[in-house]
Amino acid sequence: GENVEQHPSTLSVQEGDSAVIKCTYSDSASNYFPWYKQELGKRPQLIIDIRSNVGEKKDQRIAVTLNKTAKHFSLHITETQPEDSAVYFCAASSGSGGGADGLTFGKGTHLIIQP
Amino acid sequence: DTAVSQTPKYLVTQMGNDKSIKCEQNLGHDTMYWYKQDSKKFLKIMFSYNNKELIINETVPNRFSPKSPDKAHLNLHINSLELGDSAVYFCASSRSPGPGYTFGSGTRLTVV
Secondary structure, eight states: OOOEEEEOSEEEEETTSOEEEEEEESOTTOOEEEEEEEOTTSOOEEEEEEETTOSEEEETTEEEEEETTTTEEEEEEOSOOGGGOEEEEEEEBSSSSSOTTOOEEOOOEEEEEEO | OOSEEEEOSEEEEOTTOOEEEEEEEOSOOSEEEEEEEOTTOOEEEEEEEETTEEEEEOSOOTTEEEEEEETTEEEEEEOSOOGGGOEEEEEEEEOSSOSOOEEOOOEEEEEO
């Protein structure tokens, strides 16, 4: 089955700096890679996703890159703000976009934005 | 209108009891899931149901049983609760193929 590794487990950055979270996956059949943000006591919420036919995707301050050959993908957050503080999860799926095959999650990164 | 709703939000119960958590989605999605999030925040899939058919069961003890009366509901029944069952349980739904999951707000289960 799929195995997703996520690093670092904790990341502390100064407000306004950039943050990068990296994930690797094992199953070459995986073709869908979402990122979720979970604030304390709340549900995981999808913030951005990428499919295997795309190398990079950007949405305002958030971007995701995918290297299929190396089987790794990364989340980039620029101009970090205090409200970016949360736990971020990467995930992978071999389904057609998070469908019935289920998602395999990384273990999460606790992002701390220092004022 | 909450897209994926689950009840109860908190559940405290004694070891050995049987309990249920309910989940409903009003998104018209055809697949629903249960995930367990342990104390270290690790999210692990337990079950998924697609058109009332169980299609994933990730080596979960048979004390856990999902029940789907219709496409909009997926309930989780747990028998003979153990201390190690304490966790947050998230329901989720998706369209297959779709743009990813929508999670419910979670049920914090504490077994004492």
